[in-house]
Amino acid sequence: MSRPLLDASARHPITLPNGDPHRGTAHLNRVIDHPNIEIGDYSYYSDFDPVDDYAARIAPYLYPGAPERLLIGKFAQIAHGARFITSSANHPMGGFSTYPFAVFNPDTMTAYADEVAAHGDTTVGHDVWIGYKAMILPGVAIGHGAIIGAGAVVGGDVPPYAIVGGNPARLIRMRFDAETIAALLAIAWWDWDIERIARNRNAIENADLAAF
Numbered sequence: 001m002s003r004p005l006l007d008a009s010a011r012h013p014i015t016l017p018n019g020d021p022h023r024g025t026a027h028l029n030r031v032i033d034h035p036n037i038e039i040g041d042y043s044y045y046s047d048f049d050p051v052d053d054y055a056a057r058i059a060p061y062l063y064p065g066a067p068e069r070l071l072i073g074k075f076a077q078i079a080h081g082a083r084f085i086t087s088s089a090n091h092p093m094g095g096f097s098t099y100p101f102a103v104f105n106p107d108t109m110t111a112y113a114d115e116v117a118a119h120g121d122t123t124v125g126h127d128v129w130i131g132y133k134a135m136i137l138p139g140v141a142i143g144h145g146a147i148i149g150a151g152a153v154v155g156g157d158v159p160p161y162a163i164v165g166g167n168p169a170r171l172i173r174m175r176f177d178a179e180t181i182a183a184l185l186a187i188a189w190w191d192w193d194i195e196r197i198a199r200n201r202n203a204i205e206n207a208d209l210a211a212f
Helices: 054-058 113-117 178-187 194-199 201-205
Strands: 025-027 037-039 044-046 070-072 122-124 162-165 170-174
Touching: 044 054, 194 201
Parallel strands: 037 070, 070 122
Antiparallel strands: 025 044, 162 170
């Protein structure tokens, strides 16, 4: 009996030739239970090192109850060392000092919540590839189908199907022409059930828009 194309319920979605799961790759919504993080099916993170806490690994400053959220769509592919530096990492910048005096007193440590919230949520669209050791800064929105190059430091929004890289990250090129991008966004294959995706796999992998 053939295996299904993908199994959204699997903690580790890659099976090695000997039948063992590849524990370095994990479906994020199977290993993260965090009130400030939402992740779609089939989005995975790969790490060369053992991971005890996936939420802390990918978003080290995001604590339960923080003023901001991290929202990741379906089919995201996140490489080793990628980090989301969410808004709670920020220091107060409205005064003469950036020293966070308030956080050292339990009675005042939420004093910067409004300033943090103003940066907004960090959002990653569907089918986004985030490369090795890329860094996504607070409040960034990454569009569907975008590629974030290895080591990129992304401080601004990324359009759908854009390729960005560098520090600060800049547009390298668009993956497709505007007409094709509009069609792909309208088709939204990532919202199909997995059986339909499997039937259209060749069209997806070979960029055959007409076959849709």
